[in-house]
Amino acid sequence: GQNIDQPTEMTATEGAIVQINCTYQTSGFNGLFWYQQHAGEAPTFLSYNVLDGLEEKGRFSSFLSRSKGYSYLLLKELQMKDSASYLCAVKDSNYQLIWGAGTKLIIKP
């Protein structure tokens, strides 16, 4: 079956750095996405990786290793507004998005 694993919850301090990991096992691979979702709202797109390596976009970076079925989302200079759930999703061979359960990130002052 298809499976995406990420930690359920993480806590970090304002101004610090946090890394959210995601491992996946899917039938085929056509890209990995990270989304941010605030409670009661729809997900918003953060990043897309289809080749191995690091993609940097401002305070957020995303890394992919296809051979290891592994990705991480790195958030720097954490702000209180970064408190949200972070969803890892993989497009499988049918270009269908398979979602992880999400990691709830709690930022403390």
Next chain:
Amino acid sequence: GAVVSQHPSWVICKSGTSVKIECRSLDFQATTMFWYRQFPKQSLMLMATSNEGSKATYEQGVEKDKFLINHASLTLSTLTVTSAHPEDSSFYICSAANPGYNTEAFFGQGTRLTVV
């Protein structure tokens, strides 16, 4: 990014009634639209995939006669929850994609459905 508008953002209905949720892609042609359901503290669960002009493909366990999906044009898809029950109360989210031009899917704002 592209804009997807979902309406209504919240709705309360009585058991046994039907509710229609609209999903519109405002600035691109969405050949494919996805309907998701999300229960509190759970991940997005794909309900069905609809391609413009054809019947929707439902995920296992999703009743197609209960959740009617219509994708009659490249900019509009609708989800109708028929004979709603309290257990249908959930957060419903649509997303739109045009695989030929986009990489990510764009989400509507979501609809909070409460059945009383």
